[in-house]
Amino acid sequence: MFGWLFRKKESKREIIVNAEKLETRVAVMEHGRLEEYQVEHPLEERLVGSIFKGRIQNLENELQAAFIDIGMRKNAFLHYWDMIPDDDSRLDEDEERSRSRRRRISNEEIARRFPPGSELVVQVTKGPINTKGPRVTANLSLPGRYLVMMPGCSLRGVSRKISDAKERTRMKKILDRLPLPTDTGLIVRTVAAGASKRAFVRDLRALIASWEELQKNIREMSAPCCVYHEPELTERVVRDWVSEDIDRVLIDDFDAYERIRAVAGRISRRTKNIISHYKGHQPIFDHFGVEQQVEEAFRRKVNLKSGGYLIIDETEALIAIDVNTGRHRGHNSQEESILAVNLEAVEEVARQLRLRNIGGLVVLDLIDMKSRKHQSAVFKAMKAALKRDRSRTNVLPISELGMMEMTRQRQEESIFSQTYVNCPYCRGHGVIKSPLALSVDIQRQIVAVMRKCHADKKEVDLQVLVAPSVLERLRNEDEALLVQLQSQYDRKLAFKSEPFRHPESFQILDATSGKVLYSVGETKTV
Numbered sequence: 001m002f003g004w005l006f007r008k009k010e011s012k013r014e015i016i017v018n019a020e021k022l023e024t025r026v027a028v029m030e031h032g033r034l035e036e037y038q039v040e041h042p043l044e045e046r047l048v049g050s051i052f053k054g055r056i057q058n059l060e061n062e063l064q065a066a067f068i069d070i071g072m073r074k075n076a077f078l079h080y081w082d083m084i085p086d087d088d089s090r091l092d093e094d095e096e097r098s099r100s101r102r103r104r105i106s107n108e109e110i111a112r113r114f115p116p117g118s119e120l121v122v123q124v125t126k127g128p129i130n131t132k133g134p135r136v137t138a139n140l141s142l143p144g145r146y147l148v149m150m151p152g153c154s155l156r157g158v159s160r161k162i163s164d165a166k167e168r169t170r171m172k173k174i175l176d177r178l179p180l181p182t183d184t185g186l187i188v189r190t191v192a193a194g195a196s197k198r199a200f201v202r203d204l205r206a207l208i209a210s211w212e213e214l215q216k217n218i219r220e221m222s223a224p225c226c227v228y229h230e231p232e233l234t235e236r237v238v239r240d241w242v243s244e245d246i247d248r249v250l251i252d253d254f255d256a257y258e259r260i261r262a263v264a265g266r267i268s269r270r271t272k273n274i275i276s277h278y279k280g281h282q283p284i285f286d287h288f289g290v291e292q293q294v295e296e297a298f299r300r301k302v303n304l305k306s307g308g309y310l311i312i313d314e315t316e317a318l319i320a321i322d323v324n325t326g327r328h329r330g331h332n333s334q335e336e337s338i339l340a341v342n343l344e345a346v347e348e349v350a351r352q353l354r355l356r357n358i359g360g361l362v363v364l365d366l367i368d369m370k371s372r373k374h375q376s377a378v379f380k381a382m383k384a385a386l387k388r389d390r391s392r393t394n395v396l397p398i399s400e401l402g403m404m405e406m407t408r409q410r411q412e413e414s415i416f417s418q419t420y421v422n423c424p425y426c427r428g429h430g431v432i433k434s435p436l437a438l439s440v441d442i443q444r445q446i447v448a449v450m451r452k453c454h455a456d457k458k459e460v461d462l463q464v465l466v467a468p469s470v471l472e473r474l475r476n477e478d479e480a481l482l483v484q485l486q487s488q489y490d491r492k493l494a495f496k497s498e499p500f501r502h503p504e505s506f507q508i509l510d511a512t513s514g515k516v517l518y519s520v521g522e523t524k525t526v
Helices: 107-113 165-177 197-220 233-241 254-265 269-273 290-297 334-356 372-386 415-419 435-455 468-475 479-489
Strands: 013-019 024-030 033-040 051-060 065-069 076-079 119-126 135-137 147-151 156-158 184-188 225-228 248-251 275-277 301-303 309-314 319-324 360-365 393-395 403-408 462-466 493-497 506-510 516-520
Touching: 013 233, 013 254, 024 233, 024 290, 033 233, 033 290, 033 334, 033 415, 051 107, 051 197, 076 119, 147 197, 156 165, 165 184, 165 197, 197 225, 233 248, 233 254, 248 254, 254 269, 254 275, 269 275, 290 301, 290 334, 309 334, 319 334, 334 360, 334 372, 334 415, 372 393, 372 403, 435 462, 435 468, 435 479, 435 506, 435 516, 462 468, 468 479, 468 493, 479 493
Parallel strands: 013 248, 076 135, 156 184, 248 275, 319 360, 462 493
Antiparallel strands: 013 024, 024 033, 051 065, 051 119, 051 225, 065 076, 119 135, 147 184, 301 309, 309 319, 360 403, 393 403, 462 506, 506 516
């Protein structure tokens, strides 16, 4: 009768942390569904958010940028408009006005204030991606639990994501009373909603201590060097992710558990109490069903519950996402069925962008909708789904061609790029030449070699080394053509299959001496 009193509360939102020596993974689950995912490798230095004392290498007026030596393999890229701290550029991260309001700086002023060889303190805003070096700014910011401290700035504000007018007024009053060093700005983070004045004071005290240590490093260390490191992923989880709607945090590594508990204890007793140590024998991601969801999320084809599916291709220039109806069979009209698939698709696309940490230009090819009303509904659904994304996004209405274009802030390489390397078999193409195309190539080169030998008045029989799949084609479909080649040049042709030869590789040898007359590709498949 009273069983409901003792029934365990269902966990709605939880964070699962898998901490190992070479890799730390964090997953945010909602009702058992993976919604956020991050990976970090402890042995590799994290650049985004770290602050460096660098040395200016050169000024490029054509690019309106300077290149800064911060001690990395590639120099950092610094726009001229990011070289001088500016309040407008420190506005809340979801305010798009900042760049248009920045003061223009002449090339002469830059050359006068920042000559090559001079030192400059900069913060990494985007890590190295592919062949590009890191991007940096002179607008420094130190994030805490509730506040973001901005040295060299006078701005004080509240995150625009806190929409409650009374709460914003309360926070602004607290900000006005906080004891701040001169030329230091503060922004209240979204997670601070409902926090007490004592929590703000405690957070500010920790930030000031970090800033004082940073200043000491700047004075005492020689450029190029790192003067401030962003905390590791497990600590950032508590700082940035743990909020009132998180029911529990589970960590499988005891040392990481102890560290996170210590950090959480500085925030609140409630935050400390929701952190638990996982002691099960099964890997933590397997136990909570995260591993399978991660594998499914990173496939090229992502299935939708309705029977439709997405095809996601990550390229150098952009992210291309194609929406397909697949097996979807709606009970309503065709237009209503298409609308249902597109609505489900944009929800899943927003989730996939977060999980894969992909950014830059994203082009979504939706199923064609004739109704303007339906197009507007899908556009609004995408905007709503992107609100929970921590990265800055900008989405445009659906075009006449049925495309939805958007951008997503890209701070570092996508998780796919961090986890996978190009396949040595196909060299990253995802495809190899067909047996027909290879047969054409082989016959073309056989003819070229035979003609050369004929011109040099050499009588040479040939042996061709190929992969098994190619030999199958030559032996069956193309046998008559090869016999015709032998008759035409009055020479013998022999073919040999090598099981470990790459399908696109072949060699033409002098059958008598074994001398290689023509060769292409790798001998082995890997």
